[in-house]
Amino acid sequence: MAESNPADNEDDIDSLINCGICLSEMEEPKALICLHTFCVKCLKKVKHPPGQITCPLCQEDTLLPKGGIDGLRNNFFIIQLKERRAIRGTGEFKMQCTCCGATDRAAVARCVDCNGFLCQQCVDSHKPLGPLKGHAVYTIEELRSGKVEISKVGKIKCCQNHKDQILRFFCKTCGIPICHVCTVVEHSRPEHDYLTLESATEGQMQEIKGLLASCRDVAKRVDTAIKQDDKVKTELNSVMDKASQDLITTKEKVIHSFLKLIEDDYHSNSEKLQKIDAERNTTIDSSKANLSNLQAKLNNAMDMANQVLTSGSKHDVASNYTTLTSTLKQLKQAQVVTTSDDVSFVKFSPNRSEQVLKPLGHIREKTPTWQLQKEIGKDGEGKLSNGVGVAIASNGDIAVADFYTGEVKVYRRDGQYKLSLGTKQGIQLGEASHPWNVAVSHNQFYVTDATGFVNIYSLMGQYLKQFPVKSPDGISSDTYGSQLHGLDIDNDGHLLVGNRTKKYISKCTQDGTHISTIKVDIRPWFIAVTPMGRIAVSPYSSNTGVYVLDQTGKHIHTINAPKDAKSWHPTGVCCSDDGVIYIASFNTGDQGGIYSFTEDGEYLGCVTTDVTDAHGLAYTCDDGDDKLVVAQASGYPAKVFTFK
Known part of the structure; x- marks a missing residue:
């Protein structure tokens, strides 16, 4: 930033001496702590709370001194610029005498030593008075003619408290210039520490220069x-x-x-x-x-x-x-x-x-990546021993089927344990023994287990009822030791229930009324319904792909292992609202992962390999962020990943 002397440029002088409020030349300019300067009369019109005032330009607050607006520091630099501008002008000189205070006599000269403008009467009084004889007095014409350098005029300042004393010292304690009398009275040692103005300003100028360079x-x-x-x-x-x-x-x-x-x-x-x-x-x-x-x-x-x-x-x-x-x-x-x-x-x-x-x-809105958000069921009352299936309720609750404890454990959105469905007391009505999977509608949980029944619970954990499903031959699932496993709710709100020991998927209403049975070529383990109504099924066997079927069970295509998968034993499967199919895979070497595909089987990418013994998967879009919850068997907590 180029340095210039604003006193040498008329436009700069105008911008400096004009008030930012009334836009006219400032009268009795007062400086705020932010260094912005305004007319005292304009500042008094600004609404402000007691004890402080806010700068109209930069909004910085200035604490008011004891005298209020009138007690603010005069901006002598602006006053001096106004004086210099008046001297430099070519028109009528309108400055008043600052010596005698008369308002009806225009100034005709300036006394350097008195640091003020003089009317003719005050000029005449300087000549006979002994203390004033040596003062340097210049007429306005002399100043305007260039015979006297204007920058040399007005350099000496007198003390406001002792009018006949020149400011020759600087009080370090108070941070202000003082006169000789001040050093004896108001600013005497040892309470105050002072030095000559000459010595003080040398260091001050160097410090200001350093700060100025940093601010540049x-x-x-x-x-x-x-x-x-x-x-x-x-x-x-x-x-x-x-x-x-x-x-x-x-x-x-x-x-x-x-x-x-x-x-x-x-x-x-x-x-x-x-x-x-x-x-x-x-x-x-x-x-x-x-x-x-x-x-x-x-x-x-x-x-x-x-x-x-x-x-x-x-x-x-x-x-x-x-x-x-x-x-x-x-x-x-x-x-x-x-x-x-x-x-x-x-x-x-x-x-x-x-x-x-x-x-x-x-x-x-931003480049998204999958990130581990939290682990649930890691310890405490809700600790998971063998998570298999998982589902997410509309209120954000997460339900995990814990195979070993015989419970479906429900956690709040933040991962805190909430309640459990079922008991540990064997195969009895309403009790989920070794639950495999869980699904949730707007008001109920559905659980599959080794009983051959689908168990229904309220969102508060109350057991409601159970019902069996039918095979293609019309045989009830509770009559021949079926192991109901795969479970999802399709786009029409119907339950799809898979039997992992038989090759069929039953469709029924949410109260258990049978609708139809879909024959499939594999034993369905986990089930997910896509937005197009297709059914993605992971088979109960290792090293095979995930089948994508239509509503009749017809095979459309198979999703096989992606090239970057270190192992491929597909388990949990779920689908997002925009048709992305997510598949969990695991093996005993802990080389599993979660992978994403389109409904047509195109590989999109790896979500994460930070999973161990991954089983059930569930998807939700929570507050605009995609979330995946994966259940991990063998005592590992469930993990929540978010796409941010």
């Missing part, structure tokens, strides 16, 4: 940060335009099918894009506002520091030292925070299939 560095970083915000804003506008265009294009491709669903989804996504746009622009604008405010403070403080250093007197240095150095020190420590490039990341991801609940796709 901060100002450069602020400039860079503002440019970064502009860059991010430009990139955001670009990706917002692209995302919006992608959204419109995808809408036009599928507009002839599921028209109402498409329109609803389109408006939802559009509103989300607008919300993201507004929120992120607000974030950037807020950042820029903070940076601009900091920039303004830096510029103001640095300008004042430059003014003091380049054109101020020693008195100016000493008078502004305490406030100026305090402000510069604060600004030196200012944190310059830029807007992250992540703010400009927005992506519209079209769905691969048109026949889904979210036909157009999803908006990703």
Whole structure:
């Protein structure tokens, strides 16, 4: 930032001596702690609580001295600039005499030693008086003619408390210039420590120079940060335009099918894009506002520091030292925070299939990754001994079928144990002995176990009823030792129940009424229904794929092991709202993982390999974040992964 003397530029002088409130030339300028200066009359019009006032420009609070607004420090530098401007002018000189205080006599000269303007009568009084004979008095014409250097005029300041004494000392204790009488009276030693003004200002100027250099560095970083915000804003506008265009294009491709669903989804996504746009622009604008405010403070403080250093007197240095150095020190420590490039990341991801609940796709606000969020059932009353099946309720509760304890343990959204379904007392009515799997509707839990029954519980854990399912031959599952295992609720709200010892899946209502039986070519272990109504089934055998079937049980395709899988023994399977199929795999060497595929079997990627003896899987979209819960057997806790 180039240094200049504002006293040498008329435009700069105008900007300095004009009040920021009334925009006119300041009368009796008063400086706030932030160094912004206003007319005393304007400050008195600003509403403020007792004891402090807020700067109308930068909103920084200034504690008021005992005298209130009138007690604020006069900005002598502004006063001096006004005087110099009046001297430099070519028109009528309108400054009044500051010596005798007469308001009807215009000043015709200036006394350097008295540091004031003199009317003709006061000029005449200087000549005969002994103490005033040696004073340097210059007429206004002499000052304007250039015979006297204006910068040399008014360098000597007199004490406000002792009018006939020159300020020659600096009280380090109070941080103000003082006169000789002050050193004896108000600022006497040992309570006060003082030194000559000459000695004090030498060190003060060096300190101000150092702080000024540091603040210049901060100002450069602020400039860079503002440019970064502009860059991010430009990139955001670009990706917002692209995302919006992608959204419109995808809408036009599928507009002839599921028209109402498409329109609803389109408006939802559009509103989300607008919300993201507004929120992120607000974030950037807020950042820029903070940076601009900091920039303004830096510029103001640095300008004042430059003014003091380049054109101020020693008195100016000493008078502004305490406030100026305090402000510069604060600004030196200012944190310059830029807007992250992540703010400009927005992506519209079209769905691969048109026949889904979210036909157009999803908006990703940031680059997502799967992360382990928490473990549940690790210890305490709800400790899991052998988790197999898992389900997630609409309220966020997580239910895990614990095979060894004979219970289905329910945990709250935060992972804290809540309650259990079933008992440990054998195969009796209403008791889940060795539960395999669990599903949940809006108001009930459904549990499969070795009894050949589906057991129903309320969300509060109360046993309600149980019912068997039917084989393709009409044989009830409770008559021949069936082991009901796979369990899910389809898109119509019907239960699908798989028998892991027989090759069929039964469809029934949620109260147990039989609807139909679907013959399959494998023994179903875990079941998941996709948004398209397909049925993904993991077989009760190792090293085979997951079958994807239609509603009649017809085989569509098989999802086989992905190339990066270290082992492939598919167990748990679940499906997200946008048609992604998640499959858990394990082996005894703890080389298992969770993998994701499209409904058509295209491999999407590995969710995690941080699982041991993985079994049941459940998916939910909680507050906009995808979540997967995996049950782990052999005494390991269930794990919750979130896609953030």
